[in-house]
Amino acid sequence: MSETTTTNGRIAEVMPQLNKVNSEGHVRYGKMLIDGEWVDAADGRTFNAIYPGTGKAIAKVAFAGNEDVDRAVTAARAAFEVGDYAKMNGADRGKLLWRIADLMEGHIDELAELETLNNGKPLLESRWVDLPQSINCFRYYAGWAGKVSGQTIEPDMNVNAFAYTLREPIGVCGQIIPWNFPIQMATWKIAPAIACGNTVVIKPAEQAPLSILRLGELMLEAGMPKGVVNIVTGDGPTTGAIIVEHPDVDKVAFTGSVEVGKLIMQNAAKSLKKVTLELGGKSPNVVFADANLEFAAKVALSGIFFNQGQMCAAGSRIMIEEAARDEFMEVLSARAAKMVVGDPLNPKTRMGSLVSQEQMNRVFRYIEKGKDEGANLLVGGERVGEDGYFVTPTVFDGVKNTMTIAQEEIFGPVASVIAFNDVDEAAAIANDSRYGLASGVWTNDLKKAHLFAKKIKAGTVWVNTYNMVDNALPFGGYKESGFGRELGQASLDAYTQLKTVWVDLN
Ligand code: ADP
Numbered sequence: 341m342s343e344t345t346t347t348n349g350r351i352a353e354v355m356p357q358l359n360k361v362n363s364e365g366h367v368r369y370g371k372m373l374i375d376g377e378w379v380d381a382a383d384g385r386t387f388n389a390i391y392p393g394t395g396k397a398i399a400k401v402a403f404a405g406n407e408d409v410d411r412a413v414t415a416a417r418a419a420f421e422v423g424d425y426a427k428m429n430g431a432d433r434g435k436l437l438w439r440i441a442d443l444m445e446g447h448i449d450e451l452a453e454l455e456t457l458n459n460g461k462p463l464l465e466s467r468w469v470d471l472p473q474s475i476n477c478f479r480y481y482a483g484w485a486g487k488v489s490g491q492t493i494e495p496d497m498n499v500n501a502f503a504y505t506l507r508e509p510i511g512v513c514g515q516i517i518p519w520n521f522p523i524q525m526a527t528w529k530i531a532p533a534i535a536c537g538n539t540v541v542i543k544p545a546e547q548a549p550l551s552i553l554r555l556g557e558l559m560l561e562a563g564m565p566k567g568v569v570n571i572v573t574g575d576g577p578t579t580g581a582i583i584v585e586h587p588d589v590d591k592v593a594f595t596g597s598v599e600v601g602k603l604i605m606q607n608a609a610k611s612l613k614k615v616t617l618e619l620g621g622k623s624p625n626v627v628f629a630d631a632n633l634e635f636a637a638k639v640a641l642s643g644i645f646f647n648q649g650q651m652c653a654a655g656s657r658i659m660i661e662e663a664a665r666d667e668f669m670e671v672l673s674a675r676a677a678k679m680v681v682g683d684p685l686n687p688k689t690r691m692g693s694l695v696s697q698e699q700m701n702r703v704f705r706y707i708e709k710g711k712d713e714g715a716n717l718l719v720g721g722e723r724v725g726e727d728g729y730f731v732t733p734t735v736f737d738g739v740k741n742t743m744t745i746a747q748e749e750i751f752g753p754v755a756s757v758i759a760f761n762d763v764d765e766a767a768a769i770a771n772d773s774r775y776g777l778a779s780g781v782w783t784n785d786l787k788k789a790h791l792f793a794k795k796i797k798a799g800t801v802w803v804n805t806y807n808m809v810d811n812a813l814p815f816g817g818y819k820e821s822g823f824g825r826e827l828g829q830a831s832l833d834a835y836t837q838l839k840t841v842w843v844d845l846n
Pocket of ligand 1 (some may be wrong): 516517543544545574575576577579580581584595596597598600
């Protein structure tokens with residue numbers, strides 16, 4: 341890219357810092373966190389962490405196998421059953437979560453830079469969206485810790501008994517997360533797990549583990565007792581699969597693709613682990629003719645192009661009412677054509693690099709498929725530069741909902757625009773998908789907005805906005821987008837189990 345020199349300049353500035361912390365023994369890249377210690381893989385195996393902006397390796401990461409995962413699970417089990425953490429009450433776990441948030445805040449620039457370095461997303465997003473949201477997530481669940489309790493319940497039978505429920509932690513939680521929002525996805529899983537008193541073995545995605553390793557170090561600094569959060573790095577079919585099949589893991593929380601989600605459910609069934617799955621999406625963003633078209637177009641673009649479109653909730657099907665199609669498309673395509681990709685580490689860049697060569701190749705395969713199936717490539721569809729994985733924002737018009745680019749999750753900067761004629765047709769098209777993660781509806785007609793919200797089969801409906809995520813509000817999918825909810829009070833259900841206690845009063 342034209343700004344490659346800037347990128348290299350920034351890496352040159354950041355890398356000595358990484359190496360320095362390495363040699364001083366702080367963040368030990370190349371090692372993972374097991375039982376409060378930074379350790380190598382038992383067999384010494386490592387893999388490279390890449391900076392997607394150049395495609396070059398920036399650090400070595402340990403590759404966990406059977407022995408390592410087993411050590412992590414054993415440590416998590418011990419921490420859950422005995423020791424300081426097992427004795428800690430909810431209020432004290434809350435203080436611990438709050439201290440982690442404070443430390444993250446104190447290191448926000450460094451964490452954001454690391455996130456961008458390993459993921460390729462613009463610093464603007466990691467510094468001003470991902471990190472603040474993650475820090476607040478720890479604070480949100482700090483507030484819940486100590487307030488998670490059961491109920492006293494009057495029995496239905498005519499018995500002389502006193503009955504109540506205890507809401508208890510599940511135990512050792514295996515958490516497997518994707519590369520698109522590494523620190524956020526880790527936070528959404530670690531914070532509620534700890535609030536409820538569980539222990540954790542977390543596996544970052546192999547593409548982007550660095551920020552989570554640094555988070556692990558901050559957690560230790562915050563006073564997290566050993567074994568409570570273990571971070572094992574490695575790939576999915578090896579390290580991830582070992583976690584899922586480990587007999588002493590009580591629950592698996594997974595965010596990632598539908599295909600891997602299905603595999604995890606099958607494998608977890610062998611020991612009947614509790615499972616929550618937050619999977620993909622092909623979310624419809626439906627614009628009615630009476631909406632503020634200019635604003636709808638602007639937000640629809642960020643709804644698909646934020647994080648280069650690598651979002652499970654991406655509004656990848658932009659649906660426009662036929663009556664307003666020409667006017668809307670004019671604004672949408674003009675705005676899309678003006679969006680530029682740039683150096684992820686430049687604080688002004690709005691669109692950065694895709695995470696990997698593999699992901700970029702996948703996106704281009706879909707772009708070719710869109711053209712082959714007769715969609716009209718209106719904007720973009722090109723690679724920028726030869727270093728890194730930069731793809732221009734891409735808009736297809738004239739898309740039919742049966743086309744591959746309307747049915748399959750691309751996970752890249754590709755919007756498919758589909759026209760419709762009325763509310764019923766809009767809902768029918770929107771729901772004609774195996775996914776049901778999120779949706780958007782744009783209208784100034786209150787009745788239409790609520791009617792649509794009722795008709796749509798999706799876990800989230802945004803009315804006259806898109807991509808709003810809040811720590812207090814549950815997030816998760818209908819249909820093949822998964823089950824279980826993250827964030828909000830809902831996540832407490834996912835990390836606890838109910839025990840009923842009967843006391844005979846005769
Ligand atoms: P993506 O296609 O976005 O990379 P994946 O679903 O492949 O998403 O990966 C999400 C997470 O799941 C990553 O941490 C990955 O290592 C892990 N993973 C992939 N395959 C498996 C598997 N068979 N078992 C457990 N975890 C896996």
